[in-house]
Amino acid sequence: MGSESPAPAPPAASSAEPKRPIHQHVYERLRNMILFGDLAPGQGVTIQGLTTALDAGMTPVREALRRLISEGALTHLGNRRVTVPELTYAGLEELKFMRETLEPELTRRAAERMTEAHLAELNACDNVLNLAIDRGDVGGYLMHNYRFHAMTYALADASIMAATVDQLWLRFGPSLRVVCGRYGTSNLPDKHVEILAAFEAGDAELAGRVMAEDVAQGMTQIRAALDGQPVGRRFD
CATH class of the missing domain: 1.20.120.530 (GntR ligand-binding domain-like)
Structure with a gap:
């Protein structure tokens, strides 16, 4: 297989488009990381790690995690541990x-x-x-x-x-x-x-x-x- 290149960034929003709330932006970025496999099955994530990776505050990261757990894209294992579910x-x-x-x-x-x-x-x-x-x-x-x-x-x-x-x-x-x-x-x-x-x-x-x-x-x-x-x- 040839060398893997990063997924292309989405086009920049035009000035006429309304600016998305930061929590929605963080949610979509984390969702894409899961959807396109940047986070592997069984891989754990932490709020601190995601705030660094996404360059975002803890509150929008927590909200994104909450939404994605409710959608089944992430699993909360307790003791603040969150992972990408492994497919059975x-x-x-x-x-x-x-x-x-x-x-x-x-x-x-x-x-x-x-x-x-x-x-x-x-x-x-x-x-x-x-x-x-x-x-x-x-x-x-x-x-x-x-x-x-x-x-x-x-x-x-x-x-x-x-x-x-x-x-x-x-x-x-x-x-x-x-x-x-x-x-x-x-x-x-x-x-x-x-x-x-x-x-x-x-x-x-x-x-x-x-x-x-x-x-x-x-x-x-x-x-x-x-x-x-x-x-x-x-x-x-």
């Missing part, structure tokens, strides 16, 4: 069931609302994702893979399901980073080309079926990593 086989099966139930449905709904502009944005995102795969850029892969899915689900106009799926991603994001670190990006499955083709054809049912395959392959990769087994080849 039982937890993996629950995540697989919920993802395979919700994400194909969101994809079908997105297909029904797809426009040429939306499709162009998804194609552009997938192009950047493929470049990250080719470069062995784990951080870029994780960020743009998440973006592709999040952009798709946002089009579904189903906010409750989309928010639920977003929380599910927090549960397996650190483990997906482990998969990438162990096996590299060239072996990762990718059904996005087929999903985009289904969107372009206006075939909502096909788009949903292919997304189900994409989800199943990704969860199989994580299961293989938990088992210490080789992962399958990339499908595109």
Whole structure:
């Protein structure tokens, strides 16, 4: 695998955009650290360590930890110990069931609302994702893979399901980073080309079926990593 480059920083907010409260900014930064695997499964975090890493005060860090614990992205073990949960086989099966139930449905709904502009944005995102795969850029892969899915689900106009799926991603994001670190990006499955083709054809049912395959392959990769087994080849 090529050398890993840091995930690109988000674009700077324009002067016309309202400034986010500091506690929200800290929450989003810590959430991204979990989502994109900068914090490993089982890794402990402390308020003091995070205030230094995030260059933030203790109050917004405490609030971010409280929110992320309530969302299941972090676990409070008592005695002020907080860790990133390690994914168990039982937890993996629950995540697989919920993802395979919700994400194909969101994809079908997105297909029904797809426009040429939306499709162009998804194609552009997938192009950047493929470049990250080719470069062995784990951080870029994780960020743009998440973006592709999040952009798709946002089009579904189903906010409750989309928010639920977003929380599910927090549960397996650190483990997906482990998969990438162990096996590299060239072996990762990718059904996005087929999903985009289904969107372009206006075939909502096909788009949903292919997304189900994409989800199943990704969860199989994580299961293989938990088992210490080789992962399958990339499908595109």
